[in-house]
Amino acid sequence: MNEPATAIEAAVAASPLHQLKDELDIVIPTIRNLDFLEMWRPFLQPYHLIIVQDGDPSKTIKVPNGFDYELYNRNDINRILGPKASCISFKDSACRCFGYMVSKKKYIFTIDDDCFVAKDPSSKAINALEQHIKNLLSPSTPFFFNTLYDPFAEGADFVRGYPFSLREGVSTAVSHGLWLNIPDYDAPTQLVKPLERNTRFVDAVLTIPKGTLFPMCGMNLAFDRQLIGPAMYFGLMGEGQPIGRYDDMWAGWCIKVICDHLGLGVKTGLPYIYHSKASNPFVNLRKEYKGIYWQEDIIPFFQQVALPKDCTTVQKCYIELAKQVKEKLGKIDPYFDKLADAMVTWIQAWDGLNPTSASFSNGKTG
Amino acid sequence: MSLSIKDDEIDIVIGALRPDLTSFMNEWRTIFSRFHLIIVKDPDLKEELKIPEGFNLDVYKKPDIDRVVGTSTSTIFSGYSCRYFGYLVSRKKYIISVDDDCYPAKDNKGILVDAVAQHITNLTTPATPFFFNTLYDPFTEGADFVRGYPFSLRSGVQCALSCGLWLNLADYDAPTQALKPEERNSRYVDAVLTVPARTLMPISGINIAFNREVIGPALLPSLRLGGEGKFRWETMEDIWSGMCVKVVCDHLGLGVKTGMPYVWRNDRGDAIASLRKEWEGVKLMEEVVPFFQSVRLSREATTTEDCVAEVANVVKEQLGTKDPMFARAAKAMLDWVKLWKSVGSST
Numbered sequence: 001m002n003e004p005a006t007a008i009e010a011a012v013a014a015s016p017l018h019q020l021k022d023e024l025d026i027v028i029p030t031i032r033n034l035d036f037l038e039m040w041r042p043f044l045q046p047y048h049l050i051i052v053q054d055g056d057p058s059k060t061i062k063v064p065n066g067f068d069y070e071l072y073n074r075n076d077i078n079r080i081l082g083p084k085a086s087c088i089s090f091k092d093s094a095c096r097c098f099g100y101m102v103s104k105k106k107y108i109f110t111i112d113d114d115c116f117v118a119k120d121p122s123s124k125a126i127n128a129l130e131q132h133i134k135n136l137l138s139p140s141t142p143f144f145f146n147t148l149y150d151p152f153a154e155g156a157d158f159v160r161g162y163p164f165s166l167r168e169g170v171s172t173a174v175s176h177g178l179w180l181n182i183p184d185y186d187a188p189t190q191l192v193k194p195l196e197r198n199t200r201f202v203d204a205v206l207t208i209p210k211g212t213l214f215p216m217c218g219m220n221l222a223f224d225r226q227l228i229g230p231a232m233y234f235g236l237m238g239e240g241q242p243i244g245r246y247d248d249m250w251a252g253w254c255i256k257v258i259c260d261h262l263g264l265g266v267k268t269g270l271p272y273i274y275h276s277k278a279s280n281p282f283v284n285l286r287k288e289y290k291g292i293y294w295q296e297d298i299i300p301f302f303q304q305v306a307l308p309k310d311c312t313t314v315q316k317c318y319i320e321l322a323k324q325v326k327e328k329l330g331k332i333d334p335y336f337d338k339l340a341d342a343m344v345t346w347i348q349a350w351d352g353l354n355p356t357s358a359s360f361s362n363g364k365t366g
Numbered sequence: 367m368s369l370s371i372k373d374d375e376i377d378i379v380i381g382a383l384r385p386d387l388t389s390f391m392n393e394w395r396t397i398f399s400r401f402h403l404i405i406v407k408d409p410d411l412k413e414e415l416k417i418p419e420g421f422n423l424d425v426y427k428k429p430d431i432d433r434v435v436g437t438s439t440s441t442i443f444s445g446y447s448c449r450y451f452g453y454l455v456s457r458k459k460y461i462i463s464v465d466d467d468c469y470p471a472k473d474n475k476g477i478l479v480d481a482v483a484q485h486i487t488n489l490t491t492p493a494t495p496f497f498f499n500t501l502y503d504p505f506t507e508g509a510d511f512v513r514g515y516p517f518s519l520r521s522g523v524q525c526a527l528s529c530g531l532w533l534n535l536a537d538y539d540a541p542t543q544a545l546k547p548e549e550r551n552s553r554y555v556d557a558v559l560t561v562p563a564r565t566l567m568p569i570s571g572i573n574i575a576f577n578r579e580v581i582g583p584a585l586l587p588s589l590r591l592g593g594e595g596k597f598r599w600e601t602m603e604d605i606w607s608g609m610c611v612k613v614v615c616d617h618l619g620l621g622v623k624t625g626m627p628y629v630w631r632n633d634r635g636d637a638i639a640s641l642r643k644e645w646e647g648v649k650l651m652e653e654v655v656p657f658f659q660s661v662r663l664s665r666e667a668t669t670t671e672d673c674v675a676e677v678a679n680v681v682k683e684q685l686g687t688k689d690p691m692f693a694r695a696a697k698a699m700l701d702w703v704k705l706w707k708s709v710g711s712s713t
Contacts, residue, residue, distance in 0.1 A: 121474065144655060145567035147529065147624050148536060148551070155553055157546065160539040160598065161568025161605035163651040176500065183501060186513040193510065198501065200508055202557040209565035214498035215514025249514040268500050292517065299497065299516050 004116035004274035005125035007039050013125040014042035019133050021046050024107040027099030031055040037064050039116050043127045050099040087345040092238025094247030100232050101350050109222040114277035118180045121201050131271035132175045132222035135205055139169025140265020142210040149204040173228040173264040177220035179275040184217045187285035205269040210260045213302055216252020220273045227264055230314045231255045233346040236339050244287030253302040258317040261307045297332050315347050375459045379404045379452035382466055383596050385413035392418055393469040397480050404452040410444050446601050447587035454710045462575040464629055471533045471630040474554045484627035485528045485575035488558055492522025493621020495563040502557040526581040526620035530573035532631040537570040539648050540599040543637035558625040563616050566658055569608020573629045583670045583706040584611045588698035591647050599640035602647040609658040614673040617663040657685055671703050
């Protein structure tokens with residue numbers, strides 16, 4: 001369990017099923033190369049990739065043979081979105097959300113290029129995508145906590161005292177996976193514990209209860225784009241911005257508030273991936289610095305957000321959220337004013353690329 | 367085991383619903399023998415208790431219960447509720463309680479789980495109810511708070527209650543177990559986590575520990591089903607008590623943890639037989655859950671006793687009219703607060 005699985009181990013573990021092959025896109029942000037995909041080949045090759053190339057657009061990103069993909073660099077993003085491209089971050093993996101917007105599929109799986117296949121305690125290679133799909137296709141239970149975790153897992157169920165009327169659950173919008181080896185710590189924690197590795201395999205998936213916020217990590221994440229896509233904006237980070245490494249956090253707080261409002265579920269736990277690269281803690285500290293003290297105000301803001309009843313779609317919820325961000329967080333720093341505007345731009349861009357009325361008879365959405 | 371906790375701060379309370387505790391005590395000997403035990407015999411149990419030698423313990427039977435609380439009150443301690451008498455008379459800071467049909471479990475590596483040590487660790491490290499940590503317990507070895515966890519929330523709050531789990535026979539209700547008679551829980555989940563504030567859950571009494579000084583009065587015998595029996599499938603008393611405890615903890619800013627330790631719960635009874643006898647409990651939760659989710663305690667309720675009394679009054683007002691069982695439960699809760707003040711408080 002302390003090493004990633006090899007390509008052969010993954011091949012052994014792969015099932016021929018490849019569920020949701022035509023309904024799921026894999027979004028990968030990258031600036032270097034996609035060699036890591038070799039290890040994932042047996043699990044991921046049947047799926048379509050959307051590669052978002054950050055940084056220098058003149059660089060060529062090598063994609064391993066045999067993968068079906070579309071690739072977007074900064075020039076493409078600017079061309080496709082025009083002035084609205086201002087909402088997509090540059091020099092930060094937050095740019096990945098462009099991939100969500102441009103996808104035409106129902107589901108998204110996003111993974112970082114330093115994430116490899118992990119092994120479970122029996123040394124079997126873990127098909128993370130398969131587990132994410134299981135999580136997304138089975139209900140969530142946000143209204144009452146089940147002490148045996150996921151009641152829909154094999155060998156588990158609802159415990160005594162769990163009301164039957166709540167056992168049907170709700171649709172799952174997000175599946176948040178975890179990481180073995182390098183854990184997702186912030187810079188101060190990394191500095192204090194540079195050698196700590198996550199070796200604990202927790203064999204559970206659980207629904208994050210309604211009304212509870214969590215830190216959503218974008219390293220190993222899947223979601224139902226049709227249920228929650230427009231809220232998966234990863235914010236303004238990177239070049240020209242005062243903050244970094246809060247892209248997924250920001251999206252996580254937004255989606256959770258909206259999911260709670262719309263009665264959708266968010267799961268966390270399995271699957272694990274093997275996170276191989278520890279980023280430089282000093283670089284991270286500089287990026288996160290403002291976020292660390294801003295979050296002391298941001299968290300209470302999200303905890304108190306109330307969305308009006310007439311916000312019945314994700315877009316309406318998100319626009320309302322942007323309004324409240326401007327009103328209540330704008331006074332902390334002008335950044336939040338900009339961010340609120342970018343949130344609105346994002347929705348406009350999303351709706352532009354994903355017109356809801358365009359559903360042709362061949363089943364493809366235009 | 368935390369070095370700062372002395373063994374004499376802990377009481378292990380066992381409710382004896384079956385007379386022969388020999389194998390139970392022997393299985394737990396290596397873990398229990400250093401502690402003081404309180405064994406409370408179900409007042410309805412006719413046979414003599416059989417308890418092996420070599421333990422430091424006090425045994426309470428019906429005559430003792432009658433003597434302490436009076437013969438009319440002692441009926442509240444019938445069946446699984448007998449353990450509450452042990453909570454009442456204990457003078458220790460921490461109480462650990464497991465059902466008498468549970469043995470120590472083995473973890474994923476085949477090592478015997480010291481349930482007492484794990485419960486104490488849970489109770490003596492902070493809980494984090496205000497924000498969810500995706501790596502579960504941040505205070506455990508090899509883990510920490512993840513990126514994005516606000517620093518001001520990292521000191522956590524005091525943990526008042528530790529809810530353990532069960533391998534083999536899980537705590538399912540009768541319909542669930544009857545539908546899957548062969549299903550046994552073999553999944554050992556290596557985690558402890560804080561149940562978030564305002565999130566309610568079914569708190570099972572099968573494997574539980576708490577800080578008596580802080581939350582003692584809130585664990586109480588009050589809801590008794592019409593057909594309550596001597597199998598967990600035939601009771602809801604712990605679930606009801608647990609909802610009260612969680613509401614009180616949330617109000618007072620205390621934490622509740624769930625997860626490890628596991629105990630091995632032996633096969634006992636027949637779910638189908640229990641289902642035929644008692645299914646009202648299952649229906650009840652449809653009322654109970656929304657009710658507790660809506661309870662809001664007043665600012666003036668600053669002690670556990672006050673909180674319990676307030677919950678009791680709300681139960682009386684809002685549920686008491688729907689079913690006399692709730693009215694009785696509310697009265698039992700208020701009686702319990704009085705009893706706790708007279709008998710339960712340390713002198």
